[in-house]
Amino acid sequence: MPKTLLEAYLSDPSHKVPYRLDSALNNDIRQVDKDLRKRAEMMKVEDFSAFDVLCNREGCLTRVGDGHDDLIAWDYGHLTLAGSIYLMNAIRDPFFPPSLD
Numbered sequence: 751m752p753k754t755l756l757e758a759y760l761s762d763p764s765h766k767v768p769y770r771l772d773s774a775l776n777n778d779i780r781q782v783d784k785d786l787r788k789r790a791e792m793m794k795v796e797d798f799s800a801f802d803v804l805c806n807r808e809g810c811l812t813r814v815g816d817g818h819d820d821l822i823a824w825d826y827g828h829l830t831l832a833g834s835i836y837l838m839n840a841i842r843d844p845f846f847p848p849s850l851d
Contacts, residue, residue: 752824754773770809770812771812775809775810783801798845803837803840803841814832820832
């Protein structure tokens with residue numbers, strides 16, 4: 751991830767780290783995500799997709815802000831603190847809805 755982002759940064763005339771990248775994504779991940787979703791449905795268990803949270807038609811999220819600590823991943827599969835917080839906040843409510851006290 752850092753190498754890919756550095757290449758994107760250097761190739762951008764404005765020298766900005768992109769918020770999303772659609773290159774360098776291993777397409778096998780998309781298929782694994784679909785397979786896991788099918789298996790969860792068959793087993794009648796709830797499923798969440800980190801892929802759906804982090805990726806869309808524009809590409810996969812690379813950062814959550816403009817700070818030096820805002821990159822979301824260290825490499826192909828390890829989230830940074832910022833990436834972990836972003837993902838957990840995105841999936842928290844479906845699994846742990848706010849109480850209606």
